[in-house]
Amino acid sequence: RKEVEQDPGPFNVPEGATVAFNCTYSNSASQSFFWYRQDCRKEPKLLMSVYSSGNEDGRFTAQLNRASQYISLLIRDSKLSDSATYLCVLSNFGNEKLTFGTGTRLTIIP
Amino acid sequence: NAGVTQTPKFQVLKTGQSMTLQCAQDMNHNSMYWYRQDPGMGLRLIYYSASEGTTDKGEVPNGYNVSRLNKREFSLRLESAAPSQTSVYFCASKSSSNQPQHFGDGTRLSIL
Numbered sequence: 001r002k003e004v005e006q007d008p009g010p011f012n013v014p015e016g017a018t019v020a021f022n023c024t025y026s027n028s029a030s031q032s033f034f035w036y037r038q039d040c041r042k043e044p045k046l047l048m049s050v051y052s053s054g055n056e057d058g059r060f061t062a063q064l065n066r067a068s069q070y071i072s073l074l075i076r077d078s079k080l081s082d083s084a085t086y087l088c089v090l091s092n093f094g095n096e097k098l099t100f101g102t103g104t105r106l107t108i109i110p
Numbered sequence: 111n112a113g114v115t116q117t118p119k120f121q122v123l124k125t126g127q128s129m130t131l132q133c134a135q136d137m138n139h140n141s142m143y144w145y146r147q148d149p150g151m152g153l154r155l156i157y158y159s160a161s162e163g164t165t166d167k168g169e170v171p172n173g174y175n176v177s178r179l180n181k182r183e184f185s186l187r188l189e190s191a192a193p194s195q196t197s198v199y200f201c202a203s204k205s206s207s208n209q210p211q212h213f214g215d216g217t218r219l220s221i222l
Contacts, residue, residue: 096141
């Protein structure tokens, strides 16, 4: 089983809609979780950290479910500029390496 | 507002040539990383440096060497470039465990 698994998509969503995707992880010792976005041929950029209690940043909501070992990202009122690949990232305590998922591709359709 | 700076941004090499990719960060981060990303694929870790003076292999280290020159700089060297090393190379850094990484904007390398 891969350490991090994401549905590669693509998710094609009309502008203004709400979209959500999950990421599952296999190592229960994973400590920290992040969502990154990556635009075509660009570097990954941190979108938000994911906290145990869940957190929100504008139209974006991230949640962590430790019991079922997944994190989720919800995007409300989607914009054309949200089109990107979203990477699920996690780290394990004492390990300087981060583990990256292969990403979920999202396209917002006008 | 520099963050992580990579040079060069683009490079074309012939098979067998050598090249060093440079990376510098101005955030006083302890850890630095080199990744490659091939079309339609995820990031693969080549080498990383958890702190100044240390380096460790990642997932795909063959054909590469690294140097952590000081806390700011972490270079990646291709001694004898091969077409299979055609890729986009990203450098990243982070301050400490459980913190996110910050990426440079990449070096697009083509080996002919």
